[in-house]
Amino acid sequence: MITFVVMIQIVLIGGGNLAGHLASVFSKTAGLQLVQVYNRKLDKIKSFEKFTEITDDIHALVKADLYFICVSDIAIIEVSRNLPHLNGLVVHTSGATPLSVLNTHTQRGVWYPLQSFTTHRVPDFKEIPICIESHNPQDLQLLKQVAELISNAVYEIDSNQRMQLHLAAVLVNNFVNHLYYLGFDFLEQHQLPAQILFPLIKETAMRIHEVDPYDAQTGPAKRGDIPTMTRHLNLIEDDTQKALYKLISHSITQTYGKKL
């Protein structure tokens, strides 16, 4: 008896953090087959050899169902235009880039995993929201199929929504991380250990599952406690940080002043 197993064949283009994590998860997912990884510089993707064939020759790309462009946002257009004609679906993985930059490809889409990837932390893809987009229903179906094989949270989102989502992600990830940095920096300057803030950071982040941040807001700005805010401002030496403290406090005051 001959059994036909449908395997979705995938080529990865790029050699960064995201490409690495995708190569790893695609390789171990039944139903997916990572058939090649391409990068302009071969030495950057040596570590991918444990998963599949690697190449630095753009004209040697093998036939596949899906080509994942995993390069930095500014490089997507150029990489996309340099691709030869491909008989498959070409997608990028960027939150901040519209689908239209792939216009030279007949089959095109977006497959955006909404998470912050770093080299050393292995992500649990089951939890990561995958945001997919394509104008062609069949292509969208393929993107959905791949997304659902590795994640429990798949969203169909258009380019406008994805840009909003990316902006929101910058606020809750990049900007929040910068506030962590500033907080830890204040502590270090005064011989206090960073870990004293860990439980507070955890509680603040986990509380969103139960309480809307609008209702969870506390602090001197929320209650209009000017003496405390003045004391805080006197502790801040850097002008940018002083301005930041004032502006976020103002934004909080405005939020509750408006809606109360």
Next chain:
Amino acid sequence: MITFVVMIQIVLIGGGNLAGHLASVFSKTAGLQLVQVYNRKLDKIKSFEKFTEITDDIHALVKADLYFICVSDIAIIEVSRNLPHLNGLVVHTSGATPLSVLNTHTQRGVWYPLQSFTTHRVPDFKEIPICIESHNPQDLQLLKQVAELISNAVYEIDSNQRMQLHLAAVLVNNFVNHLYYLGFDFLEQHQLPAQILFPLIKETAMRIHEVDPYDAQTGPAKRGDIPTMTRHLNLIEDDTQKALYKLISHSITQTYGKKL
């Protein structure tokens, strides 16, 4: 045989969230005895009757080892001054208030639990950093003893350090929560569910255990990606939020421009 059990007797002054959580944890901790709760308005502390005796008569305070002032920051001085002479250690529980506001009391200290308390979430006190201060070694010892009975993270911290810590806590709790609110608000305006951001928020918060926020920073401001920042700014309608996006991005740029 007679066994003497040393019990530290405690009176709580105040009827808010923190008073409620402290009453609960003190009541179930061996070695501690909550002997009374005082509040100016008796109806506000009716729910404390399940723990101990309650009173609204400041002159009826019973004898205790420790008097915990758990009122809002602005009310501490007034409450402290209105207290009769007490034969015990008087402490406040505020991060933003110096020890010196208790100067009318011979025995005085600070017992500051660094966490954000809300009514409906029961805190795990074992994890909450307790920051203690007193000029008197014996009083400090008593504060330490009480803190160590309920928490694994006890820190001796002076009033200057505590103010710095409180500032840092405002950044990573109040300000971060406001960024969560703004992010969720953008999503809501574009028919996207808030929970799509939950895994990213969790990852950002938990990563601090492994990676210093300075090294973990990513995003358009960090990499000087002006096209993406411009697109984001065009999505933001509110002037304060636009200014906030610019200023935090500037602070990130400044942080890495300086140190690179």
